[in-house]
Every structure is written in C-alpha cells, then in structure tokens.
Amino acid sequence: MKGKRKGTITSKWLKTNALLSHSEIRQYIPMTQRLTSYNLSSMLAKYEMVYIKPERGTYGNGVIRAEVLKQGVNKYQYQIEMKKRTFKDYNSFFQSLKKVTKKRSYLVQMGIHLLKYQKRRFDVRVMVQLNPKVVWETTGIIGRVAHPGKIVTNYHSGGQLVNIEKLLSSHLSLNEQKSVIGKMSRLGVTIAKQLRQKYPDYRQVGVDVGLDVTMKPWIIEVNTNPDPYIFKKLADKSVFRKVMRYRRLKGPIRILKKKK
Ligand SMILES: Nc1ncnc2c1ncn2[C@@H]1O[C@H](COP(=O)(O)OP(=O)(O)O)[C@@H](O)[C@H]1O
Numbered sequence: 252m253k254g255k256r257k258g259t260i261t262s263k264w265l266k267t268n269a270l271l272s273h274s275e276i277r278q279y280i281p282m283t284q285r286l287t288s289y290n291l292s293s294m295l296a297k298y299e300m301v302y303i304k305p306e307r308g309t310y311g312n313g314v315i316r317a318e319v320l321k322q323g324v325n326k327y328q329y330q331i332e333m334k335k336r337t338f339k340d341y342n343s344f345f346q347s348l349k350k351v352t353k354k355r356s357y358l359v360q361m362g363i364h365l366l367k368y369q370k371r372r373f374d375v376r377v378m379v380q381l382n383p384k385v386v387w388e389t390t391g392i393i394g395r396v397a398h399p400g401k402i403v404t405n406y407h408s409g410g411q412l413v414n415i416e417k418l419l420s421s422h423l424s425l426n427e428q429k430s431v432i433g434k435m436s437r438l439g440v441t442i443a444k445q446l447r448q449k450y451p452d453y454r455q456v457g458v459d460v461g462l463d464v465t466m467k468p469w470i471i472e473v474n475t476n477p478d479p480y481i482f483k484k485l486a487d488k489s490v491f492r493k494v495m496r497y498r499r500l501k502g503p504i505r506i507l508k509k510k511k
C-alpha cells in the first residue's frame with residue numbers, strides 16, 4: 252500500500268498532511284513543502300535556514316541543512332553529515348543539491364534553531380502508546396543530543412541519549428521544565444489521537460519534538476514504528492519496562508467507539 256510498510260506509515264508528507272487538518276496541532280508544524288527549486292528558494296527567502304529530507308527516510312540518513320549566509324562572497328550553504336559546501340549563486344547551489352538528492356522524493360521544511368546542550372543541538376523523543384485501558388498515554392520522554400559536528404540528533408547517526416531534565420536544566424527553572432515537559436507530553440497524545448483518525452492500525456507513535464529559544468515545541472517528525480530501546484538508557488528503569496509492557500499488549504486494535 253502506498254506510504255505504508257507493514258503497519259508503518261513511511262511517508263513524512265502523508266503524516267504531515269494528516270496532522271495539518273487538526274486546528275490545534277497545525278501551529279506546531281513547521282512549514283513543509285515538496286523540494287523544488289522554486290519552493291526551496293522561496294522558503295530560504297522566508298526562513299533563512301531549512302532542512303531538506305527524504306520523504307521516506309530514517310535514522311537521519313540523507314538529511315541536509317541549508318541556509319543563506321549573511322557574510323562573505325558565498326551566499327548559500329548546505330551541510331550533509333559532516334560536510335559543508337558553500338556557493339556564490341542559487342543555481343550552482345541547487346544543482347549541487349540535486350546531485351545529492353538524485354531522483355528521490357525530498358521535502359523542504361522550515362528549520363528550527365534547536366536548543367543546545369554543551370554547544371550541541373538537541374531535540375526530544377516523545378513516546379505515546381495505547382495503555383491497557385486502550386487510552387493514549389505518554390510513556391517516555393528522552394532527549395537526543397547531536398554528535399558535535401552533525402546536524403541530526405538521531406542515535407543511529409551518532410547522537411547521544413540524555414535525560415530531558417538534564418538538558419533543560421541549563422535553560423529553565425524546575426517549574427518551567429515541568430511545564431514544558433507536560434506540554435510536550437499532552438501534544439504527543441493529541442497527535443496520536445489525530446493520526447489514528449486516518450491510520451487506525453497502530454498503537455504507538457514516537458514524536459520528534461524540537462524546542463526553540465522560546466520553548467515552543469515544534470513537531471519535526473512522527474514515527475509510527477518508534478524504537479523502544481532508546482529508553483533503556485534512562486536511569487529510571489521503570490520507563491523502559493512500561494514502554495515494553497505496553498508494546499506487548501495486543502487486543503482490539505481499533506478502539507470501539509463509545510456509545511453516546
Ligand atoms: N525542520 C527541522 N529543524 C531542525 N532540525 C531538524 C528539522 N528536521 C529534521 N531535523 C533534525 O534532523 C533529525 C532527523 O530528521 P527527521 O525528520 O526526524 O528524519 P528521520 O526519519 O531520518 O529521523 C531530527 O531529529 C532533527 O535533529
């Protein structure tokens with residue numbers, strides 16, 4: 252089936268569109284378009300920094316960060332893995348990008364200036380699962396800190412898994428941390444419910460949330476086959492145990508509609 256891989260929705264485009272139709276979630280989704288020369292140039296003019304990523308990608312593979320430079324002769328730059336390239340004009344920049352993306356389908360998304368921890372960018376993975384009462388519950392939240400030279404935070408791209416309170420502690424007071432964590436946790440549940448309207452056949456989602464300096468949570472990506480093992484890294488072992496326990500739950504996949 253198009254966009255699906257054994258109960259997994261692989262297309263970031265289809266997932267984004269499923270979320271955009273929800274009026275509350277909408278505001279947390281960075282502007283996303285299909286990659287074309289026109290779309291990239293207009294998004295760079297508007298946002299100055301964007302992420303370009305495969306429509307169906309994982310582990311941060313193939314993800315590119317592109318930006319307009321304010322100083323020097325070279326005006327455009329992109330980075331993939333550890334490699335940065337700069338260009339004088341838009342055409343040579345785009346032609347070079349095309350060689351990287353080849354014929355594959357790519358998206359361009361407004362870039363979030365992610366918070367940093369020890370000069371490294373980080374984002375947050377929010378795990379949301381159906382609990383034994385068949386109600387969506389946020390079961391785990393963990394921070395992912397990018398490898399120093401990289402633009403992605405994925406564990407499989409050299410990222411590091413760190414307790415979220417530790418990452419937020421240099422930015423926020425204890426009460427503020429609680430409030431931001433609570434907000435991400437509720438947003439995760441809202442997303443899971445919304446996605447399920449369109450795709451009823453799964454019982455867990457892992458949301459990649461990016462925080463900017465204003466602490467606004469941005470939805471970078473929603474995974475329908477999230478890795479549970481990342482939570483093994485937390486000192487609090489009860490989180491991992493719960494994630495695994497809920498993962499093993501079977502039962503009715505479609506929630507029975509409550510009678511009015
Ligand atoms: N719009 C964006 N702004 C800032 N960082 C981003 C953006 N999109 C992706 N990233 C970074 O790249 C990583 C991988 O991108 P993601 O969309 O989650 O694809 P993948 O399926 O490969 O994990 C994210 O976890 C984040 O660190």
Ligand SMILES: [Mg+2]
Nearest residue numbers: 310311459472
């Ligand atoms: Mg991701």
